[in-house]
Amino acid sequence: MSKKYEKYNQQDETELWKSYRETKDQDIRSYLVEKYSPLVKHVAGRIAIGMPQNVEFDDLVSYGVFGLLDAIEKFDPERLIKFKTYAMTRIRGSIFDELRSIDWIPRSIRQKAKQLEQIIGMLENKEGQQVDDDAIAKELGISMEEYNSLLTKISGTSLVSLNDIWFLGDENDEVSFMETLESPMNMNPDTIIEKEEIKNVIVEAIKTLPEKEKK
Known part of the structure; x- marks a missing residue:
């Protein structure tokens, strides 16, 4: 200061x-x-x-x-x-x-994201409910390791370690990603909102593409 x-x-x-x-x-x-x-x-x-x-x-x-x-x-x-x-x-x-x-999503990433979105939509329509990552990977014919690699390419980031610090609360409480998996109630509401907002931004960006780029 x-x-x-x-x-x-x-x-x-x-x-x-x-x-x-x-x-x-x-x-x-x-x-x-x-x-x-x-x-x-x-x-x-x-x-x-x-x-x-x-x-x-x-x-x-x-x-x-x-x-x-x-x-x-x-x-x-x-x-x-x-x-x-x-x-x-x-x-x-x-x-x-x-x-x-702004136009910030590269075309290659948009195409991969759109393909994944289509597969998820097809599976959810078929099953009548939200599907998990295992089912998506199986439909793609790839292992979970390959599926996670695909997600990494789409997001452009490395997957977090289970022991990484996931957030710092108002009182500087440290919570690891593993802890949020064990008890979803522990997840910071701001983190949940941010993750959902990021997803929405990506989906909205894809929807603005010309039809030929969505395929």
Whole structure:
């Protein structure tokens, strides 16, 4: 934190927020931006895990900055919600809004994703329910190792280790991916939302393709 803003560290943050809402003091705004800017990298890093390699982390950060600035302008300290929680929601929304507006999925990845989507749809129609990865791999005629490799190519990322840290909660609680498998109730709701949102963004991007590219 810059020495310039040390005086704000001594103030009650609720009162600081109230002061900013009333005065729009640019020094207070700059202090809040500097203090909470790590949230942008935190959210961008989590989203980057599920994105293709051609989506640059720095780009996600730049998209997220707009969300942080928006959160600072619109945050109401009278509401019973932490700014950190509110800001992470706005940052995440800003990143996904920008991803929806740009053409970021390579054609080869789109084609693989579309093929997989078609197979999953066919199996679900046939079975009348959601199918698991084993059934999908069997239909493709490949092993689970090959199936996971296919997913990796589509996502552009490596599969996480079972012992990797999956998220850091508000109280810095560490939870491994293995623990979320053992008890899905332990999974951070934000992580679930992010994973679902990434899926939706990819599906939406595929739907915008010309028909010849969907096949």
